[in-house]
Amino acid sequence: MELLRVKDLGKHFGGLTAVDGLSFQLRPGEMLGLIGPNGAGKTTVFACLSGFLRPEQGEVLLEGQTLVGLAPNRICELGLARTFQIVRPFLNISVLDNVMVGALLREKSVARARALACEVLGFVGLGHLAQSPATGLPLPLRKRLELAKALATRPKVLLLDEVMAGLNPTEVDELIAFIRRINAQGVGILLIEHVMRGVMALASRVLVINYGQLIAQGTPQEVVGNQEVIEAYLGRGLKHA
Ligand SMILES: Nc1ncnc2c1ncn2[C@@H]1O[C@H](COP(=O)(O)OP(=O)(O)O)[C@@H](O)[C@H]1O
Numbered sequence: 144m145e146l147l148r149v150k151d152l153g154k155h156f157g158g159l160t161a162v163d164g165l166s167f168q169l170r171p172g173e174m175l176g177l178i179g180p181n182g183a184g185k186t187t188v189f190a191c192l193s194g195f196l197r198p199e200q201g202e203v204l205l206e207g208q209t210l211v212g213l214a215p216n217r218i219c220e221l222g223l224a225r226t227f228q229i230v231r232p233f234l235n236i237s238v239l240d241n242v243m244v245g246a247l248l249r250e251k252s253v254a255r256a257r258a259l260a261c262e263v264l265g266f267v268g269l270g271h272l273a274q275s276p277a278t279g280l281p282l283p284l285r286k287r288l289e290l291a292k293a294l295a296t297r298p299k300v301l302l303l304d305e306v307m308a309g310l311n312p313t314e315v316d317e318l319i320a321f322i323r324r325i326n327a328q329g330v331g332i333l334l335i336e337h338v339m340r341g342v343m344a345l346a347s348r349v350l351v352i353n354y355g356q357l358i359a360q361g362t363p364q365e366v367v368g369n370q371e372v373i374e375a376y377l378g379r380g381l382k383h384a
């Protein structure tokens with residue numbers, strides 16, 4: 144069975160169709176890229192999968208169980224976690240406490256949640272900063288913290304929304320290696336990413352959407368050479384292409 148199955152997903156904002164009949168599957172252990180020009184509907188897809196928005200149309204199944212209509216925390220408990228495009232740690236609390244918020248969803252005892260949070264912080268290389276306030280962290284470390292918060296919920300599926308944006312090439316390489324390690328633990332990953340080097344390095348398959356519709360899919364090499372994909376990016380501006 145697929146890990147995640149999305150069937151005919153649709154989401155409107157007033158008269159605007161942000162996601163338009165989108166279907167795809169994520170297989171166990173797979174890293175799938177989701178790309179498309181700005182405004183294509185990528186983040187809205189994540190919001191629909193993770194329960195932050197309710198789609199008007201379609202189905203989302205995690206290991207066969209339907210997610211549409213469930214609250215975000217319930218969906219997270221079932222094993223689907225997301226990061227946010229805009230990194231938003233709780234700035235006035237410590238790095239450890241930020242990760243505890245995620246860990247407490249999985250572990251009801253505070254002591255066990257703390258142990259889980261510490262383990263995850265070690266895994267992302269932030270162990271030494273556990274007691275520091277989140278507010279002082281530079282962007283690359285805030286991104287790791289965002290990942291740690293999601294990982295502390297022990298996801299089966301992790302949705303990563305532009306986690307490489309704003310990083311320099313060395314930092315991107317570090318994050319690529321790190322996402323590989325997460326995936327090697329058996330976590331299925333759906334990756335929205337404008338940093339094409341990251342998509343090429345990580346995704347075995349890429350979905351391309353434009354105006355909420357799937358316009359192409361294939362290996363990273365196949366989709367970057369696809370004429371319709373090139374035109375979609377040209378038509379919406381090259382800033383992030
Ligand atoms: N909460 C919202 N209310 C109204 N329109 C929205 C909302 N969120 C996104 N949109 C619109 O939906 C479209 C898709 O947005 P989004 O999913 O953020 O695209 P992407 O992540 O691919 O850049 C855009 O036209 C955007 O302006």
Ligand SMILES: [Mg+2]
Pocket residue numbers: 185186187228
């Ligand atoms: Mg987005």
